[in-house]
Amino acid sequence: EVLADYQGTALLEKQLSDKLGISRCIVLPGNADRQYRVIDSFGRRLNQLLGSILPTGQSMISVTGGSTLARVARNLSPDLSKNRQLVFLPARGGVGESVTIQANSVCAEMALRTQGQYRALYLPEDISEKSFESLQKESSIKSVLDLIYRSSVVIHSIGTASIMAERRNLSAEEQSLVDNGNAVSEAFGDFFDQSGKLVYKVPRIGLHVRDLDKIEHVIAIAGGQSKAKAIQSYMKNAPHHTVLITDEGASKLILRDN
Numbered sequence: 328e329v330l331a332d333y334q335g336t337a338l339l340e341k342q343l344s345d346k347l348g349i350s351r352c353i354v355l356p357g358n359a360d361r362q363y364r365v366i367d368s369f370g371r372r373l374n375q376l377l378g379s380i381l382p383t384g385q386s387m388i389s390v391t392g393g394s395t396l397a398r399v400a401r402n403l404s405p406d407l408s409k410n411r412q413l414v415f416l417p418a419r420g421g422v423g424e425s426v427t428i429q430a431n432s433v434c435a436e437m438a439l440r441t442q443g444q445y446r447a448l449y450l451p452e453d454i455s456e457k458s459f460e461s462l463q464k465e466s467s468i469k470s471v472l473d474l475i476y477r478s479s480v481v482i483h484s485i486g487t488a489s490i491m492a493e494r495r496n497l498s499a500e501e502q503s504l505v506d507n508g509n510a511v512s513e514a515f516g517d518f519f520d521q522s523g524k525l526v527y528k529v530p531r532i533g534l535h536v537r538d539l540d541k542i543e544h545v546i547a548i549a550g551g552q553s554k555a556k557a558i559q560s561y562m563k564n565a566p567h568h569t570v571l572i573t574d575e576g577a578s579k580l581i582l583r584d585n
């Protein structure tokens with residue numbers, strides 16, 4: 328019975344990775360839309376995965392914000408820091424989110440749970456692209472950015488475009504780009520349509536989807552049936568070595584869709 332279940336999951340994971348065109352999927356039971364404990368199980372699985380991929384010594388780990396990762400963070404544990412010095416960094420600065428789900432807070436929580444360290448990026452919201460360019464050269468910001476670009480691991484989530492457009496307080500003009508472009512997913516400030524076409528990009532400092540190719544381990548975490556379309560859309564642009572941690576709710580919908 329247990330073996331049959333395991334084989335069933337292994338098959339589902341293989342089919343899902345093939346369909347999404349990425350190297351690996353880890354599918355956990357349930358539907359994150361309905362049960363928060365599914366997100367806790369993503370966190371415990373992430374802890375295991377990091378334990379198996381991180382070398383001894385120092386590792387820089389960049390993370391994005393959002394409600395999924397804020398909850399995932401609470402499930403990491405100090406065993407990860409055995410023979411390791413972990414430094415958690417926000418993958419991007421300033422996204423106008425509430426404090427509890429900002430990348431800075433997710434980093435701090437991960438560091439607290441693993442007894443590691445973190446660095447924050449304090450950037451003002453709603454400033455022009457030009458000001459961002461000069462801010463990038465400020466030494467306190469530049470030093471964190473340099474660490475971010477040296478990360479060996481990125482942990483990110485994927486959001487549904489409509490919810491993210493609202494959360495990011497887009498201007499009417501930006502909102503119309505997202506709407507008219509029929510965006511369905513968002514990650515790293517990039518909004519993509521169903522076919523994976525980039526329809527809008529929030530100008531912000533930090534990692535972009537295109538930077539992920541250079542990062543050794545890319546771990547995406549998103550679950551729930553409501554995220555199925557967003558996951559499919561985002562994965563059209565994801566680097567092949569992405570590992571996705573998700574649930575049955577999202578997986579079954581993705582596999583059903585032709």
Ligand code: F6P
Pocket residue numbers: 391392393394395396422424483484485486487491513514515516
């Ligand atoms: O804003 C940070 C972010 O990681 C987005 O890139 C992503 O779309 C979103 O959070 C996911 O948020 P949630 O886990 O709440 O759906």
